[in-house]
Amino acid sequence: MLSPFIRPDWVPAVPPGMRILITGATGGLGRALVAMLRQGSECVIGAHGSGSGQDFEAAPGLIALRRRFEGDDDCRAVVDEFVQACGGIDALVVLSGSIHYTGHWKDITEAEWRREQAINLDQPFFLARAAMAHMTAQGSGGRILLTGTESAIHGGSPTSFPYAVAKRGTECMVQGMAREGAAHSVLVNGLRFGFIESGFHQRWHQRTPAQMAERAALVPLKRGGHVDEAAALMIWLLSGWSSFMTGQMIPLTGGDWL
Numbered sequence: 001m002l003s004p005f006i007r008p009d010w011v012p013a014v015p016p017g018m019r020i021l022i023t024g025a026t027g028g029l030g031r032a033l034v035a036m037l038r039q040g041s042e043c044v045i046g047a048h049g050s051g052s053g054q055d056f057e058a059a060p061g062l063i064a065l066r067r068r069f070e071g072d073d074d075c076r077a078v079v080d081e082f083v084q085a086c087g088g089i090d091a092l093v094v095l096s097g098s099i100h101y102t103g104h105w106k107d108i109t110e111a112e113w114r115r116e117q118a119i120n121l122d123q124p125f126f127l128a129r130a131a132m133a134h135m136t137a138q139g140s141g142g143r144i145l146l147t148g149t150e151s152a153i154h155g156g157s158p159t160s161f162p163y164a165v166a167k168r169g170t171e172c173m174v175q176g177m178a179r180e181g182a183a184h185s186v187l188v189n190g191l192r193f194g195f196i197e198s199g200f201h202q203r204w205h206q207r208t209p210a211q212m213a214e215r216a217a218l219v220p221l222k223r224g225g226h227v228d229e230a231a232a233l234m235i236w237l238l239s240g241w242s243s244f245m246t247g248q249m250i251p252l253t254g255g256d257w258l
C-alpha cells in the first residue's frame, strides 16, 4: 500500500524577524523552502541562485542574490552581501549543489573530480565558515543547515560517486562545526535526503518519467519525497523546537536503503 503525502492543515514557522540566507534557493528544494517560509513566517529571506536559471524578484522580506560560486571569495561575498542588506544573519541553509559528472568514476578526470568536490564539499565549507564568523561576532547564536545524501553512507553509486564522497565529507563538517559553534549557540545540523522529487534527477541525470517511477518503486514507501515534506523539516530545524539539537544528520528517505 502506498503511503501518500497528506498535506497537514498547519505550516511550521521560524521566529519572527529571523534572517535566513538560503543558497541554491532557485532549485527545487530551495523554492519550496522559500514558499513555505513566506506562507507561515515573518522572516527575512536571502534567496540565492547561480544566475543560470530564473532568479527571485526582490520583494518585502525577500532579498534576491545572484552569484556563481567558484571558491571562497564568492562564498564569503554572498554571505557578506546578505549581512550588509539586513544587518546580520541568523541562519544559513546551503542547498547549492550539483552533479556535473554522471559517468562511471573509473573514467573521471582529475578536473571533473575536483569540480564535484568544489561545489558539493568546498563551497558548503566556505559558506558555513563565513556565516559562523558573523554569527559568532553577533553574539546571538544561529543555525546552519547543510545537505547530505542518504546514498553517501552506502558508498554512493558508480555514477554519482564523487558527489557522494563530497556529501559524506559534509557530514564530518556538520559534526566538527557543531562542536565549534556550540559555545556560541550556533547550531549546525544537516539533512540527509533520499529520493526527493525536486527536479534534481531530471536536471543532472536527465532521468525520464519511466526512470523516475522505477527509482520510486525501490523506496519502501513506494514514492519520492515531496519538496514540501523537506521544506517543513528544514523549517523545524530552524525553529525553536530544535534548540537542543546540534551536530546531527536527519534522514528524510521514505525508508530508502533499509
Ligand SMILES: NC(=O)c1ccc[n+]([C@@H]2O[C@H](COP(=O)([O-])OP(=O)(O)OC[C@H]3O[C@@H](n4cnc5c(N)ncnc54)[C@H](OP(=O)(O)O)[C@@H]3O)[C@@H](O)[C@H]2O)c1
Pocket (backbone or CB within 6 Å): 023, 024, 025, 026, 027, 028, 029, 030, 048, 049, 050, 051, 052, 053, 054, 067, 068, 069, 070, 094, 095, 096, 097, 098, 119, 147, 148, 149, 150, 192, 193, 194, 195, 196, 197, 198, 199, 200, 201, 203
Ligand atoms: N533532490 C534530491 O533527491 C536530493 C537528494 C539528496 C541531496 N540533495 C541535495 O539537496 C540540495 C538541493 O537540491 P535540489 O534538489 O533543490 O537541487 P537543484 O534543483 O538542482 O538546485 C540546485 C541549486 O544549486 C545552485 N547551484 C548549482 N551550482 C551552483 C554554483 N556553482 N554556484 C552557485 N549555485 C549553484 C542552483 O542554482 P541555479 O538553479 O541558479 O543554477 C540551484 O539553486 C543539493 O545540495 C542536493 O545535492 C537533493
